[in-house]
Amino acid sequence: MVIRILLISGLVAVASAAVKLQEMYSWNVLDWNYPDQYSKQQALQTGGLIPQNALPVGIERWRNKLFVSVPRWQPGIPATLNYIPLDAPYEPSPKLTPYPSFKGNELGNCESGLTTVYRVKADKCDRLWVLDVGTYGYDPNVTNVCPYSLNVYDLNTDQRIRRYVFRPEDIVSTTFIANIALDEGQTCDDTFAYFSDELGYGLIAYSWEQNKSWRFSHSYFMPDPLVGDFNIAGLNFQWGAEGIFGITTSPMGADGFRTLYFSPLSSYTEFAVSTRILRDESKVTGSYRDFKVVGSRGRDTHTTAKVMDSTGVQLYSLIDQNAIGCWNSAFTLNPQNTAVADKDDVGLVFPSDVKIDEERNVWVISDRMPVFLESELNYGDINFRIYVAPLDKLIEGTVCEPQVPKTFPNFAPQTPLYNPRLETISQIPPQIFLPSTSQRGSKTSFSTLPSQNVIPKVSNSLIFSKQPSQPYFISSSQSGIANKNPWWLKDYQL
Ligand SMILES: *[C@@H]1O[C@H](CO)[C@@H](O)[C@H](O)[C@H]1NC(C)=O
Numbered sequence: 118m119v120i121r122i123l124l125i126s127g128l129v130a131v132a133s134a135a136v137k138l139q140e141m142y143s144w145n146v147l148d149w150n151y152p153d154q155y156s157k158q159q160a161l162q163t164g165g166l167i168p169q170n171a172l173p174v175g176i177e178r179w180r181n182k183l184f185v186s187v188p189r190w191q192p193g194i195p196a197t198l199n200y201i202p203l204d205a206p207y208e209p210s211p212k213l214t215p216y217p218s219f220k221g222n223e224l225g226n227c228e229s230g231l232t233t234v235y236r237v238k239a240d241k242c243d244r245l246w247v248l249d250v251g252t253y254g255y256d257p258n259v260t261n262v263c264p265y266s267l268n269v270y271d272l273n274t275d276q277r278i279r280r281y282v283f284r285p286e287d288i289v290s291t292t293f294i295a296n297i298a299l300d301e302g303q304t305c306d307d308t309f310a311y312f313s314d315e316l317g318y319g320l321i322a323y324s325w326e327q328n329k330s331w332r333f334s335h336s337y338f339m340p341d342p343l344v345g346d347f348n349i350a351g352l353n354f355q356w357g358a359e360g361i362f363g364i365t366t367s368p369m370g371a372d373g374f375r376t377l378y379f380s381p382l383s384s385y386t387e388f389a390v391s392t393r394i395l396r397d398e399s400k401v402t403g404s405y406r407d408f409k410v411v412g413s414r415g416r417d418t419h420t421t422a423k424v425m426d427s428t429g430v431q432l433y434s435l436i437d438q439n440a441i442g443c444w445n446s447a448f449t450l451n452p453q454n455t456a457v458a459d460k461d462d463v464g465l466v467f468p469s470d471v472k473i474d475e476e477r478n479v480w481v482i483s484d485r486m487p488v489f490l491e492s493e494l495n496y497g498d499i500n501f502r503i504y505v506a507p508l509d510k511l512i513e514g515t516v517c518e519p520q521v522p523k524t525f526p527n528f529a530p531q532t533p534l535y536n537p538r539l540e541t542i543s544q545i546p547p548q549i550f551l552p553s554t555s556q557r558g559s560k561t562s563f564s565t566l567p568s569q570n571v572i573p574k575v576s577n578s579l580i581f582s583k584q585p586s587q588p589y590f591i592s593s594s595q596s597g598i599a600n601k602n603p604w605w606l607k608d609y610q611l
């Protein structure tokens with residue numbers, strides 16, 4: 118243990134010199150905006166709002182909204198899909214606002230409500246793609262109150278423009294889906310969504326145009342049985358059944374197709390398949406060899422979320438290392454060609470989601486999820502954080518920086534196609550506040566800003582003070598309090 122702590126403090130010393138993500142929001146406990154104080158009091162009294170039961174897991178930025186999803190693992194979650202208005206006066210711990218409304222988040226209202234949402238994704242056509250898994254609670258108390266349904270919202274009108282219920286053939290008895298990747302073609306109609314079935318070991322493709330879905334199976338979706346042991350925040354646990362989880366699409370290749378990259382959660386290996394296969398329902402069978410092994414990220418690289426930018430740089434959460442990793446897909450994937458882009462042994466404990474917005478800002482949410490699930494969070498402490506950094510800043514000085522590519526894997530993008538629509542899409546909201554940690558409490562407003570300047574620089578003193586000297590570990594008196602199992606371990610006991 119002593120050796121381990123020394124090792125970790127060694128890493129901290131290295132990491133603190135390279136801290137690039139800026140803390141934008143943080144919370145001890147989440148809270149919600151209600152239309153008035155009376156309805157909030159009512160919610161607190163009737164158990165409609167139990168703040169300490171809420172854990173944020175997913176984020177997405179679209180113009181002046183930062184979406185935050187909160188699964189209904191326990192009672193008292195008033196809304197599973199929420200946002201923070203980025204153009205409102207800055208608050209370090211903003212209350213969440215339900216999206217599109219409280220009514221649109223009604224638990225168990227399968228037709229017009231959302232029950233439990235994990236990850237969400239906005240597209241270039243101003244649509245928000247939301248998968249409602251329809252579950253309430255977690256193992257052993259999971260209830261499937263609604264079927265799996267894809268809900269797509271028009272972000273300009275805040276209206277739901279589509280609801281699609283997955284076919285019975287798309288899911289199996291163990292199905293658990295958290296992640297979405299989008300595959301945007303030349304028109305808004307030409308959009309496909311992919312969903313990773315972590316415990317059913319499947320990949321579901323959905324065509325917007327056809328309003329239809331189909332399911333792929335492959336042994337690459339399964340966990341690596343040799344790396345099912347996890348150590349996070351001083352907790353040791355086994356998530357050995359966790360299959361395909363983090364997924365992302367690459368930029369469009371010269372052949373007009375993207376590549377879908379994926380990794381099982383219990384694995385250090387990266388896999389890929391061309392969307393030429395996934396888009397074609399007839400390829401559901403007979404495509405074994407179209408799925409490729411990309412390479413290995415190396416030891417302690419379990420990941421829950423990944424995203425790739427328009428130049429082919431992939432960012433991924435590194436849950437064992439309290440870090441965000443990167444890899445430039447122009448190069449072979451091996452440990453030498455990857456880097457830790459940023460790390461923080463207190464603030465980045467369980468980086469749950471990572472996204473890149475239209476202005477090339479990277480957004481990260483960390484939530485100490487294993488402590489919430491396996492033990493108990495201390496609500497006197499800061500538990501949830503949202504960070505932001507310009508992508509180029511985050512990967513500066515690492516092997517992930519864009520450079521002249523030497524070799525391409527044959528399934529990887531050759532030259533990202535120029536997308537003329539991007540010009541009109543990345544419109545910047547007329548007014549947006551993205552204050553840095555150095556200006557907490559004081560508002561910084563920008564009007565029609567160039568994209569690089571969205572995130573103001575923080576001073577060096579603040580960069581260093583962000584990294585506390587002691588890594589966060591759950592105390593021994595805290596661990597072992599609860600014997601709650603993660604919600605996804607339906608058949609698999611710890
Ligand atoms: C499951 O839910 C029931 C009813 O709400 C409750 O009585 C029971 O204690 C719960 N079990 C666990 C293990 O949480």
Ligand SMILES: *[C@@H]1O[C@H](CO)[C@@H](O)[C@H](O)[C@H]1NC(C)=O
Pocket residue numbers: 279280281282283328
């Ligand atoms: C898409 O399919 C769903 C079935 O889940 C159906 O209810 C809906 O009306 C369809 N939408 C369109 C636009 O065809």
